[in-house]
Amino acid sequence: MTEVKIGCEFHIQLNTKTKIFCSCSVSSSEEPNTNTCPTCLGLPGSKPTFNKEALNQALRVALALNCKINKKSYFSRKSYFYPDLPKNYQITQYETPVAIEGKLEGIRIKRIHLEEDPGKLMHQGAVTLVDYNRSGIPLIEVVTEPDFKTPNEVRLFLRKLTTVLEYLKVYSRKSELSIRTDANVSINNGERVEIKNITGIKPVEDALEYEIKRQEKEKNIVRETRGYDADKNITYTLRSKESEEDYGYIYDPDLPEILLNDKEINEIKNNLPELASERAIRIMKEYKINKEDAEVLTQELKLAELFEAIAKEISPLLAAKWLRRDLARVLNYNKKELHEVELEEKHLKELLKLVEEKKITDQVAGKILEKLIEKPFSPKEYVEKESLGKISSSEDLRKLCLEAIGENPKAVEDYKNGSDKALDFVVGSVMKKTKGKADAVLVKEIIKKEIK
Amino acid sequence: MKIKDQVQLIQSGKLSLKEFIKEVLKESSKINSELRCLNYLANDEAIERAEILGKKKGKLFGIPITVKDDICVKGMETTSGSTILRGYKPPFNATCVERIFNEGGIIIGKTCQDEFGFGSFNTNTSLDFERPLNPFDNERVTGGSSGGAAAFVSKAKFSTAALAESTGGSIVNPASFCGVVGLCPTYGLVSRYGLLDYANSLDKIGTIAKNVDDAELLLNVIKGFDPLDSTSIRKEGKNIKIKEIAIQKEALNVDKEIKDLILETLKKLKIKHKEVSLPLTTKYVIPTYYLIAMSEASTNLAKYSGMRYGKEEDIKGDFNEYFSKIRSTYLGREAKRRVILGTFARMAGYRDAFYIKALKARSLIIQEYKKVFKEYQVLVTPTMPLIAPKIKEINKLTPLQNYMMDILTVGPNLAGMPHLTVNAGFVSKMPTGIMFTSDHLQENSVIEMGKKVEELS
Numbered sequence: 001m002t003e004v005k006i007g008c009e010f011h012i013q014l015n016t017k018t019k020i021f022c023s024c025s026v027s028s029s030e031e032p033n034t035n036t037c038p039t040c041l042g043l044p045g046s047k048p049t050f051n052k053e054a055l056n057q058a059l060r061v062a063l064a065l066n067c068k069i070n071k072k073s074y075f076s077r078k079s080y081f082y083p084d085l086p087k088n089y090q091i092t093q094y095e096t097p098v099a100i101e102g103k104l105e106g107i108r109i110k111r112i113h114l115e116e117d118p119g120k121l122m123h124q125g126a127v128t129l130v131d132y133n134r135s136g137i138p139l140i141e142v143v144t145e146p147d148f149k150t151p152n153e154v155r156l157f158l159r160k161l162t163t164v165l166e167y168l169k170v171y172s173r174k175s176e177l178s179i180r181t182d183a184n185v186s187i188n189n190g191e192r193v194e195i196k197n198i199t200g201i202k203p204v205e206d207a208l209e210y211e212i213k214r215q216e217k218e219k220n221i222v223r224e225t226r227g228y229d230a231d232k233n234i235t236y237t238l239r240s241k242e243s244e245e246d247y248g249y250i251y252d253p254d255l256p257e258i259l260l261n262d263k264e265i266n267e268i269k270n271n272l273p274e275l276a277s278e279r280a281i282r283i284m285k286e287y288k289i290n291k292e293d294a295e296v297l298t299q300e301l302k303l304a305e306l307f308e309a310i311a312k313e314i315s316p317l318l319a320a321k322w323l324r325r326d327l328a329r330v331l332n333y334n335k336k337e338l339h340e341v342e343l344e345e346k347h348l349k350e351l352l353k354l355v356e357e358k359k360i361t362d363q364v365a366g367k368i369l370e371k372l373i374e375k376p377f378s379p380k381e382y383v384e385k386e387s388l389g390k391i392s393s394s395e396d397l398r399k400l401c402l403e404a405i406g407e408n409p410k411a412v413e414d415y416k417n418g419s420d421k422a423l424d425f426v427v428g429s430v431m432k433k434t435k436g437k438a439d440a441v442l443v444k445e446i447i448k449k450e451i452k
Numbered sequence: 453m454k455i456k457d458q459v460q461l462i463q464s465g466k467l468s469l470k471e472f473i474k475e476v477l478k479e480s481s482k483i484n485s486e487l488r489c490l491n492y493l494a495n496d497e498a499i500e501r502a503e504i505l506g507k508k509k510g511k512l513f514g515i516p517i518t519v520k521d522d523i524c525v526k527g528m529e530t531t532s533g534s535t536i537l538r539g540y541k542p543p544f545n546a547t548c549v550e551r552i553f554n555e556g557g558i559i560i561g562k563t564c565q566d567e568f569g570f571g572s573f574n575t576n577t578s579l580d581f582e583r584p585l586n587p588f589d590n591e592r593v594t595g596g597s598s599g600g601a602a603a604f605v606s607k608a609k610f611s612t613a614a615l616a617e618s619t620g621g622s623i624v625n626p627a628s629f630c631g632v633v634g635l636c637p638t639y640g641l642v643s644r645y646g647l648l649d650y651a652n653s654l655d656k657i658g659t660i661a662k663n664v665d666d667a668e669l670l671l672n673v674i675k676g677f678d679p680l681d682s683t684s685i686r687k688e689g690k691n692i693k694i695k696e697i698a699i700q701k702e703a704l705n706v707d708k709e710i711k712d713l714i715l716e717t718l719k720k721l722k723i724k725h726k727e728v729s730l731p732l733t734t735k736y737v738i739p740t741y742y743l744i745a746m747s748e749a750s751t752n753l754a755k756y757s758g759m760r761y762g763k764e765e766d767i768k769g770d771f772n773e774y775f776s777k778i779r780s781t782y783l784g785r786e787a788k789r790r791v792i793l794g795t796f797a798r799m800a801g802y803r804d805a806f807y808i809k810a811l812k813a814r815s816l817i818i819q820e821y822k823k824v825f826k827e828y829q830v831l832v833t834p835t836m837p838l839i840a841p842k843i844k845e846i847n848k849l850t851p852l853q854n855y856m857m858d859i860l861t862v863g864p865n866l867a868g869m870p871h872l873t874v875n876a877g878f879v880s881k882m883p884t885g886i887m888f889t890s891d892h893l894q895e896n897s898v899i900e901m902g903k904k905v906e907e908l909s
Contacts (some may be wrong), residue, residue: 037541042755043542044524044530044540044542044649045542045645047644047645047680047682049681057584079750079751081771081772083759083774086760087752087754088754091752221591246799246800248751248795248799248803250747250748250751250798250807251811252652253651253652253653254652254682255682255683256682352502358781436547444496
């Protein structure tokens, strides 16, 4: 059995309106090089000024991850030459980061620090262009201890981390999630290899799986930095340890130390929103749903909010079932995520109310849900307009059942000879005739009675 | 004529502003051909501003002001004296420049300097820049790094003052050599927004003027909190009474004539004074200062790599080769020396022994100064240990001998404390400054002492 040790550095974009050291917008939808100023372009004479909202968000994340906050922390200059780095040094935190020693999902967090993003390079054949819109976007780097034992653990951790960030409003699923990961991996206490700059969540797992297999296969593992090609799903050598850079850190003399007192830290702590894990426990008790449902429903903020809004008016068990299973099925089938569809709370509520009051069948409700994630409309009006209400007259139903029996003599015969499947076939035929508006259980009973 | 009188004269309408500025520009051009002290003479910009200066308001109304070349003036080439920045015209004004404009001042040009401020004589000029000459003796240096500023103010017959900048003594040093007043304020009192960085924790914008009043007036215009500079301070100093001043014993270990001049001046001032010793400062101030300054400078200069502004060339090879080509071609010798030494001092393995240790030493040096100012309000020293040397003598100095010239000025600079030089007299026909240093934000004290010295003559 291979013993795997993985430690990660997650670079997470914060959800501020402006950049970390200037007042330029962080909007990513603009034309290249339009959200820039002398500071984020690193023009001679410009100076950084620290965006306190970035600090606030970093502290919220740190406290949510149970970190210790440093009351005094500093910015440093990390020097290296690269065309995407306007000053050829990056403002980051080195000796004393904003927070240390946290924990999430049993994984120890070593430190969290603030830093600026460099610009973005765009390679176009022989030419490389630089877009400085990204330059100066605030990031936090969350560094873990080498506590992961499998690539899958890293992916699960990242999903949990994403949920925490979402609940803290540090990131919204509507915007493009920007998490870039540097992963350090070694097997059987061998040399440590760093895979740099993996974008997204699933690719981290893929890259690590590839890398572990590579290390198992190859005899001589050297300490090095590797890149990851997501298209080919391979890692490749970037540089060996010997040529590793010396960043020559100095304190950034343009920025004063970040000073915090207990009162400020406690205020942020006390104002932290309810987190997913806390919400799961609460809704489990409050709505008397099971633990697994509660956990799934709280994984995504919008889903949790939808559930609570609906469960206040209709049966929580029904709401939990529909949100956890049916909604998930419909979204999955359409390869969509909840935040990507215009599903309105009031419409979903209306729909489930119709189900609860037995005005429509589950089958009809399912079909309406499929339509609802395409565009918003009132299910109630739709049901009336398309007369999709459940057929409640048993006389009408009996007529349809007799019709079906008459039309399917072979199936009726089979049923009489003991085939339950044949019975289902006849029931299905009735359901088809009613476009799903009939109560299948009732139909079955009627048919059974009539055939006898 | 003092600036405030000149302002009144222009405001009274007895003097046409446009004619005055035209005359000033003509005269400036002459000064420049003699002393080579301007990197840029802003003929068109100055006249244009004289024309648009409508309301006759402002503390500097119509006054010609020069700006050291490491301070950004929108649209004017700003090179910090380096060839690598040739052609760079900033798209914004430094805060201090903006404040001068708001008070009706007229920027007439950019004054020359050692490349990026790296020098004590203004002889470390970049490839295509000339060395300025001392107005008292053209064979001698102006001092540095704000050499152009001091030489110009010294030579000009009209009312003018200069924005200068000091990292380790670059204001008082050339002011002393050129016989003018140099005033370097407390670190953070004047916004550094728009200053091309040498060593950010040490850089201070200050003034050079013909008299203490003018230096004070210009400082009052440019000082004050600026949200664009995170190290800018809001606090203000209190007015304190000068009861007793201290003379730094070790600082009298200079040319006998200079020592005698300083002691004689002190005697004439009739202020109670006493010798004090700053042993730690004397011993460690030079290495401490240069380690911090070079470490910071080596990161500041990294951005000059031929991308987006300044000198550029056809791109050949990868970015590393391109950056190296630009930097080896267009940075001067002293700039390269400081980048290499500064990079070394902050490298893993050496960082603790040099950079971090220097930071600790700086704290101790500040404490040593603070101790003096508990008992005394002002500390006095000669400004420079010698008179302006001849240019050809400089070439014989080793880099270390060069750095030792800053022994008297780097202390107050490292401590971020205000200091002022005023001419105390002449030694071998060359002007010789006396320097006053006070505690943080006690600009008033050094200004008061400067005025007392002026009254002696």
